[in-house]
Amino acid sequence: MRYAASLPYLLSANDPSGAFPDVSKALRDPDGLLAIGGDLSVTRLVNAYRHGIFPWYSQGEPILWWAPDPRTVLLPSALHISHSLAKLLRKRRFGVTFDRDFPAVIHQCAAQRQHDGTWLLPEMIRAYCTLHERGFAHSVEVWHTQKLVGGLYGVAIGRAFFGESMFSAADNASKIALVQLCHQLARGQFALIDCQVLTGHLMRMGAHLMSRAEFVTRLTAVRDLPCAVNVWDPAPLHFPLAQTDTL
Secondary structure, three states, rough: OOOOOOOOEEOOOOOOOOOOOOOHHOOOOOOOEEEOOOOOOHHHHHHHHHHOOOEEOOOOOEEEEEOOOOOEEEEEEHOOHHHHHHHHHHHHOOEEEOOOOOOHHHHHHHHHHHHHOOOOHHHHHHHHHHHHOOOOEEEEEEEOOOOEEEEEEEEOOEEEEEEEEEEOOOOOOOOHHHHHHHHHHHHHOOOEEEEEEHHHHHHHOOOOEEEEHHHHHHHHHOOOOOOOOOOOOOOOEEEOOOOOEEE
């Protein structure tokens, strides 16, 4: 509870539909911390994402809600594929599916995060699995010889996708997941992918920083728009894009 004295807002666990404070009230240090408490109900989480807010906290802490400034954003149509990745894609050694096994993906992400010293807590896993069951959270799976070797998951609100975590059990598997995700989201006319934290890996693939104000403006414009096509069909096995394929 060390942040409570400086926070503008404490959330009540008894009112999951309660409004969040305006994201402009988020703290500068730590960057983007907006609120504390509440719960991880579907109502609360969807309300948060609709306003550009996401939960993240460590074991033993209360739920912390974030809206950092600037935001890391990747436009689906602006994905950059390096020459080495394009060479790997041409070989088509991996298959990709959507929403085929969301629980397996999120558990693999949790295991990798624990190995890296961060945590995807059991209550968060349960919450996002429920979001998946309700049609808000989605997964991308990368397969090799019928084995799950990579993937990612996130939340779709209208035509915005909020990437939450990814994992790789084979070289470049998470990159392949991101490439195929961008291809599908471009087909669905999604406007942006929220990547939360900027990394060198994401920068090399085309992500850039966007002010929180611009991010929220763009999100507000697309959060109620339906997908142009169904991008989450779990049945087909896709193969990664070849170098000549277009987004």
